[in-house]
Amino acid sequence: MFDRWGRWVHRRRRWVLAVAGAVLVFAAVWGTGVFGALTSSGGFETPGSESAKAAQTAEHDLGRDEADVVVLYQGKATVDDPSYRASVEKALAALPSDKVSKTSTYWTTKSPQFVSKDRTATYAVLQLAGADDGARSDGYKAIQDDLTKVGGGLTAKVGGSVGVETAINERVSSDIGRAEGMAMPILLVLLVLIFGGLVSASLPLLIGGLAILGSFTALHALSYVTDVSIFAVNITTFLGLGLAIDYGLFVVSRFREEIARHGAGGVPGGVGGRPPSGGTDGDSVEDALAATMATAGRTVAVSGITVAVSLSGLLLFDQTFLVSMGYGGIATVFVCMAAALTVLPALLAVLGPKVNALSVRRRGGAARSDGWWGRIAHSVMRRPVIYVVATVALLLALGAPLLRINWGGVDAQVLPGGADARVVSESLETRFARNATSPIEAVVTGTSDRAAVQAYGARLDAVPGITGAAVTGSEGTTTRLALTYDADPNSGAARDLVQRVRDVPPPAGAQSHVGGVTADVVDQLGSIGATLPWLALLVGGVTFVLLFLAFGSVLLPLKAIVMNMLSLSATFGAVVLIFQDGHLSGPLGFTATGSISPAMPILMLAMLFGISMDYEVFLLSRVREQYDLTGSNTAAVASGVQRTGAIITSAALLFIVVIGAFATSGITFIKMTGVGMAIAILLDATIVRALLVPATMRLLGRANWWAPGPLARLYGRFGIKEGDSAAPPRTLEPVG
Template structure:
């Protein structure tokens, strides 16, 4: 990371600034997690999230601030005025960006899982600290260093993104179709997504816990290692007639290998083998326990069908029948998470739309940003299904494919990756909007915005990808998937979405990019946040026509 920063800034002193802020954010969040751990459960994996996000966001925000600071100096601004303009413009962008990332992470609180909630606490903490360090600590360091960081970056690098933007604007339809087709094709495997829960196979093969589980599995079988437990409430063992009836109903179900209960040991087609030692273990006067051994692995559709059949049994006792165990717990966890997923998506979308509207005063631009993010993340998850669920790169990456993906990992990745994608969108849109407010020329604003932020966005994405690649070297499959998936997400978003799809679609929309209904337009004029006093504004009472579609 340090070497990459030295390459980006062409200097050791400047490269140390974002790394110092990132380390400050990580250490500050460690302290924050230590405090909240006194009152709530915090996952040990929250430390991985804190490290990755702290380094990534700290570097991202400093890149943006330093790039703007140098630009102001190169335009002839005095040191103090350049610093003021940097905080006024790039600092505003950092705050907006942090708000979008934090809102995505806060959505994790709606899930009934302490594991996900601990990531929400950790993520929001590191975002807040990273933002504070970028707009408070970094300006203080810059004020101390003076104009000794005014060395400019290589012009060829900066002009490349302007040239690329002009190339996209000449044939936007072709770029939209091409980039969109790539994202759709890569995302197709996502429709085979199979949600599940983790077992010992997420650990390295030489981990003692996995070795023990493998030994038990080889000696016995999946069913013995993961029995399905059925509890009949208010079912006394003295009622042998109903006990026998319930046992028979269970044994009639497909894929049931044996049943052990207070009446003894039973297998399909044979009478139970009684044993007095079973009585005390499987009944306590208020209910009975039936331990069901399945002939199929717990993470298979057949095992899930068996759990559903057990829950559908008409209990002869006429009381409630409870079913638990590895398969049932996995099914209930997945159902609970998926039930709350629509609410989380709505929260993320609404907060994102509000933040981007306040920044741009547009209706179309925020909607486009949300749709492109969803398309980009679909491609990311499609790649993860192909790699981790299907196991196509299992040997190369060193993990064991189980045929499913832990339900918590994509939920966590979605909230983080959506926030990071909006992070880059805010970087880009803030500069395009600034140029449009000054000139009123949509094409010029797009070219200038991408030309000035392209290097920052791509450098930030590459540096963040380095951090997540380091995380993906973990021997724990969950952490490996988390790091690898976020690495794919930030690179796809920066190079395919922000550098190609965003300018192409904005070109096709023309002045309609900046339109809003009259009430919302008046609201934004009064309460929106501006970097410059706008010179050119679209008329609020009419919808601007999109520009004529250029040649494909």
């Protein structure tokens, strides 16, 4: 199937490139408009949860009571000075009434929570006008500069939910350009060193550029039918660039090998500079491209589908952030696959032997099974038990910190230190009454009995850990109570406190929904925990089926899934050490908060599970190819490791460069995703592929390729084979 596709592309290469050029122009013009289409940095909430119902009920019955904007004022005098008050009120009065619907200050509320402990600072809470988040965001941008204008020797800094969101959005947009500017030159240099020629080195980079524009176009299109998080731009960009370069590396490397084997254009394999068997250069290029698509093209297709399936698991979750990442990621993967299976082979068909042009160093000979990587494989397979025990123990040890992970929400702490929105957030936590702008809220519905509500509030106030309960809104049969507390909102103690508050029975005949920042994290954890088994079932099941159809084995897919889980656990353990505990926070430039958002490991799990299969499929394809030729499991594994070791290492290095550039992001959890993925890819390309895979395949022996009779016949009929000559799976033989 794939060899026929290669021949089809070769014969229509100019048409393929013409269509690709038109798509490229469209993507460059329309796709880059994605930055204006994605406006939300939220989406971490859980629709339908108790905290969501609390927020929706309160807004519907009592009106919005959100701290959209918090303006922090600081002076040398105290808030008791009349000039201090006059300066603040004058600054707030100058704001347009069509942008700000409500303003709360110390002087309008008489609440001491608005005054710092030293009484030299205060803050104003602004609710923005607008029917939806987009309108309020636009309103904020219109008055953003005016918010910091204040006289009387005071200074003003701006935070709040909309302020934080805007700061994050602006940082995400600037991070994209910087990361691409950092990555592209490094990638070009590395590709030249890997391939030894400028032409061949430029092809994966070209496919990477196409993938970026294609990702932007896909996200822009998705924004018309569903909410898409602004963070999807970062994630899909480095995912698309990394996958496209990986796929380009696999395809170009195999094509150069096939060109040499088929002897086109005077490359060894022909006689006297002529193609073998009296054929023409065009015939040899077509044969080489067909063989490339039958092998590397098949690998790209299986890998891409596996990555897409892994990302499709994100669609099972309730959180908009994860769902939008799923849609964007799936679209990005298919863009990469399309580019690697159409545009790249068309370019190779045009170039032919000229793919080796503009060489900067002499190419080495063909890979041998007794090369450096082959010797490593033989060494491992002589002591398979020792290597399996040692590598599994190492991965489990690296994963141990995962057992003490502490979950938390996403707030201003994800911004770089010194950002105004973060300074405001930190000041509110350290200089004012704690959690004043992020209380636990209990929304009571179904009763107008004020005495019963007051009694309920008293019971809530008596819950250990609650420092105060106050009615902040009442209309008809709905009342909102704000509960203050001293615990860190992202701590386990705060989550336990939410549960204790929820355990307090509401007034007779009434209902109570408990919400707030911490309650939202509690609900998010519950929702993700309930969905996670379905994600595992979907990804594990489909991965098993795809790998079985690719290799006709029952044991290899199971082994691959287990190894993936070991590698992922080690990765998440390292993430806990770095981003929760704060190790390397200085060199990496972030402030550890002691917690990790539960959405991020889920996103990393979906991406990494698929990406690691990329290298697995590439390696096993070569091993299976050699096994079908020789029938020797040990020789096939050594040859497969030797022939793919350098390419997998190079692909991993290139992917790490891409991800490393995005790990410089000023947004902490984007940085965490980049660093975590870099660690995972490093582990996968070294410890797993070079050591654990050869050791386990040696222990399994010929059982690697076994399938029961009915499944063997199923593979023979429906298997995704490299060509018509692919051998069917063997029946189980004694393992030796």
